Amino acid sequence: MTTVYVPRDSSARSVGADEVAAAIKQEAARRSAAVEVVRNGSRGLMWLEPLVEVATAQGRVAYGPVTPDDVAGLFGAGFLEGAVHELGHGFTDRIPWLAEQDRLTFSRVGVVDPLSTPDYQTHGGLSALERALTMTPRQICDEVTESGLRGRGGAGFPTGVKWRTVLDAPGTEKFVVCNADEGDSGTFADRMLMEGDPFMLIEAMVIAGIAVGAREGMIYIRSEYPDAVATMRAAIRTAYQAGWLGPRVLGSDHQFDLEIRVGAGAYICGEETAMLESLEGKRGMVRAKPPLPAIEGLFGKPTAINNVLSLASVLVVLARGSGFYRDFGVGRSRGTQVFQLAGNVARGGIVETAFGMTLGEMLEKFAGGSASGRPIRAVQVGGPLGAYLAPAQFDLPLDYEAFAQVGAMVGHGGIVVFDDTVDMAAQARFAMEFCAAESCGKCTPCRVGAVRGVELIDRIVAGENADANVALLEDLCELMTDGSLCAMGGLTPLPVRSVLLHFSEDLHRSKGARP
Amino acid sequence: MTVKPPADRDLAPRYVPWSEEAALAVMRALPALRGPLLPVLHALQESFGYVDPKAVALVAHELNLSRADVHGVLTFYSDLRTSPPGEVRVQVCRGEACQSVGGHALAEHAVSSLSVGFGETAADGSVTLEEVFCLGNCAVGPTVRVNGRLHGRVHAAGLDRLIRDSTPSGEPA
Numbered sequence: 001m002t003t004v005y006v007p008r009d010s011s012a013r014s015v016g017a018d019e020v021a022a023a024i025k026q027e028a029a030r031r032s033a034a035v036e037v038v039r040n041g042s043r044g045l046m047w048l049e050p051l052v053e054v055a056t057a058q059g060r061v062a063y064g065p066v067t068p069d070d071v072a073g074l075f076g077a078g079f080l081e082g083a084v085h086e087l088g089h090g091f092t093d094r095i096p097w098l099a100e101q102d103r104l105t106f107s108r109v110g111v112v113d114p115l116s117t118p119d120y121q122t123h124g125g126l127s128a129l130e131r132a133l134t135m136t137p138r139q140i141c142d143e144v145t146e147s148g149l150r151g152r153g154g155a156g157f158p159t160g161v162k163w164r165t166v167l168d169a170p171g172t173e174k175f176v177v178c179n180a181d182e183g184d185s186g187t188f189a190d191r192m193l194m195e196g197d198p199f200m201l202i203e204a205m206v207i208a209g210i211a212v213g214a215r216e217g218m219i220y221i222r223s224e225y226p227d228a229v230a231t232m233r234a235a236i237r238t239a240y241q242a243g244w245l246g247p248r249v250l251g252s253d254h255q256f257d258l259e260i261r262v263g264a265g266a267y268i269c270g271e272e273t274a275m276l277e278s279l280e281g282k283r284g285m286v287r288a289k290p291p292l293p294a295i296e297g298l299f300g301k302p303t304a305i306n307n308v309l310s311l312a313s314v315l316v317v318l319a320r321g322s323g324f325y326r327d328f329g330v331g332r333s334r335g336t337q338v339f340q341l342a343g344n345v346a347r348g349g350i351v352e353t354a355f356g357m358t359l360g361e362m363l364e365k366f367a368g369g370s371a372s373g374r375p376i377r378a379v380q381v382g383g384p385l386g387a388y389l390a391p392a393q394f395d396l397p398l399d400y401e402a403f404a405q406v407g408a409m410v411g412h413g414g415i416v417v418f419d420d421t422v423d424m425a426a427q428a429r430f431a432m433e434f435c436a437a438e439s440c441g442k443c444t445p446c447r448v449g450a451v452r453g454v455e456l457i458d459r460i461v462a463g464e465n466a467d468a469n470v471a472l473l474e475d476l477c478e479l480m481t482d483g484s485l486c487a488m489g490g491l492t493p494l495p496v497r498s499v500l501l502h503f504s505e506d507l508h509r510s511k512g513a514r515p
Numbered sequence: 516m517t518v519k520p521p522a523d524r525d526l527a528p529r530y531v532p533w534s535e536e537a538a539l540a541v542m543r544a545l546p547a548l549r550g551p552l553l554p555v556l557h558a559l560q561e562s563f564g565y566v567d568p569k570a571v572a573l574v575a576h577e578l579n580l581s582r583a584d585v586h587g588v589l590t591f592y593s594d595l596r597t598s599p600p601g602e603v604r605v606q607v608c609r610g611e612a613c614q615s616v617g618g619h620a621l622a623e624h625a626v627s628s629l630s631v632g633f634g635e636t637a638a639d640g641s642v643t644l645e646e647v648f649c650l651g652n653c654a655v656g657p658t659v660r661v662n663g664r665l666h667g668r669v670h671a672a673g674l675d676r677l678i679r680d681s682t683p684s685g686e687p688a
């Protein structure tokens with residue numbers, strides 16, 4: 001029996017993985033070849049999807065991108081023995097793009113059958129939880145703090161410190177909430193982890209529960225991710241049957257119950273307090289802070305809210321030690337970040353690497369330039385609230401502080417590439433438009449400011465009093481930055497200002513406007 | 516372009532028609548939850564394809580909330596619809612990563628070929644066109660979703676074909 005892997009990842013499915021899996025089964029039947037098709041997660045080499053792997057005695061051999069029409073030819077060439085073929089890439093693990101990464105949190109994604117508990121345990125699953133069960137909650141919080149791990153959802157707050165606050169907060173009922181809203185365009189790492197290694201998130205939630213003294217957890221997944229919702233729900237059912245969740249986690253005295261909640265298409269619900277409102281069944285309106293959610297969170301109880309990637313990193317910290325994790329990275333950005341190469345890139349996908357690589361190296365070595373073959377003109381890092389970077393800034397290291405210093409942000413690690421056909425005035429306008437559309441409406445600088453921002457950019461582009469209106473736009477950006485209640489209104493000026501600073505020629509293209 | 520469900524395929528109706536009894540049955544089949552409003556509205560929309568405005572009073576009564584609370588939530592979330600969707604539901608990603616690989620052109624093509632604007636349903640109920648901001652498919656854009664099924668690397672001709680062949684979303688084989 002030969003095992004053939006065809007991803008069930010939703011991105012792989014979006015480019016034909018289901019059809020390829022069906023074609024392989026059909027061709028195997030026709031040839032009476034003993035083939036078992038396993039639907040794994042994606043290895044994250046998105047430009048090669050659908051990427052098919054064949055398990056050989058020497059290792060897994062990769063072929064891609066495969067279409068159903070290629071399947072008969074692959075069988076004919078002997079791909080079940082790992083034979084050479086024009087779609088072949090040799091051993092998957094030795095593809096340089098993959099081999100040169102530091103796959104810590106993504107170590108199992110694409111490797112295992114996502115819903116197989118034996119696979120999970122063979123590949124290191126549960127070792128972090130087993131260790132956590134020998135530690136006190138304080139020790140767990142301290143270990144996470146010592147690792148230097150900062151929240152991967154965008155704000156970069158130290159995870160161990162947050163957990164310690166929840167642990168020390170008075171009260172017997174506490175919650176753990178996982179932020180799987182992943183609203184930033186250009187990001188898909190949370191989704192791939194949930195679809196490709198769902199037990200990882202369950203194990204991490206249980207550990208978070210032990211660390212902060214919570215017996216209940218919720219994972220808030222955006223509705224745009226139906227495959228992730230289905231995979232997580234199936235994994236939770238299995239975890240209950242296996243005793244990984246429920247009244248006695250792994251036979252210990254710890255109880256932990258876990259539930260999935262699904263969002264409803266509001267970007268602002270990725271903001272943690274809006275998410276809490278949404279979980280309580282209300283409109284996703286941002287709450288004023290203080291009180292911090294760590295003190296008064298879900299249903300008014302102390303709540304630890306963490307991004308999927310932060311939780312995944314905790315597993316690495318506990319399984320391999322805080323020192324191991326901290327040794328990756330630079331400055332105050334410790335460990336690895338899961339970068340997501342997206343948009344106009346030749347080789348898009350997941351690049352998990354230690355902090356510190358320059359943006360330029362990432363674009364050359366991993367992205368391989370633009371997909372169109374045209375020069376790269378702008379790169380937006382950190383989602384719709386992140387700055388656009390110009391080629392002159394490509395020597396910037398991928399590091400929270402280095403980015404913050406130039407008015408940019410690493411955020412959730414999305415890297416969206418644009419070639420020289422991009423209209424940067426339109427991108428600045430889009431940033432304001434998006435803010436206007438997704439604002440929760442609670443504070444004026446954001447609700448009204450974003451609408452004014454769109455109008456101002458339209459006037460500037462039309463050449464109406466361009467200088468005066470640019471000055472007004474700059475004032476507006478300052479007002480939004482300083483006066484907004486949350487980072488939605490507070491960070492929308494980042495992309496707008498970056499366009500004013502590095503791409504202003506696009507704002508002044510119209511006739512009558514200054515050059 | 517006119518959109519017709521393919522005649523040779525047996526397209527089972529995806530949704531049941533709205534009725535108070537059916538709505539109550541849907542709600543009462545759900546497990547008891549803390550903060551149940553959003554899961555309840557999701558469940559109603561899954562059954563009927565939309566949340567009928569007549570459901571507001573019913574949900575408020577069942578969950579012991581005010582009508583204003585229910586109405587407020589129903590109108591806040593862009594996923595929740597208060598009128599039935601078209602036979603074919605086309606969602607085009609307008610996020611930045613898709614913009615960078617031809618998303619604008621695809622969006623314009625969708626509007627002109629379907630003769631509906633974003634957020635609109637064709638008068639004959641054949642199609643609903645929606646814009647969405649990122650479907651997590653950003654390395655293989657432009658991305659669209661047709662009747663819940665995700666498609667990457669989609670350009671104008673591909674979109675036309677998808678709409679012609681549209682089938683309800685499936686689980687991985």
Ligand SMILES: Cc1cc2nc3c(=O)[nH]c(=O)nc-3n(C[C@H](O)[C@H](O)[C@H](O)COP(=O)(O)O)c2cc1C
Pocket residue numbers: 150151152153154155156157159179180181182183184267268269270271272273305306307308310311486487488
């Ligand atoms: C407008 C807005 C959207 C956000 N969206 C997300 C999101 O989709 N996912 C996420 O993890 N954090 C998001 N955040 C950050 C959260 O508020 C919060 O900082 C994070 O969930 C904390 O988890 P972490 O410490 O593990 O990063 C968003 C913040 C803002 C202001």
Ligand code: SF4
Pocket residue numbers: 268286438439440441442443444446447484485486487488489490
């Ligand atoms: S900044 Fe915008 S999203 Fe945040 S609270 Fe104010 S209005 Fe709401």
Ligand code: FES
Pocket residue numbers: 185186187608609610611612613614648649650651652653656658
């Ligand atoms: S931006 Fe279109 S799928 Fe992410």
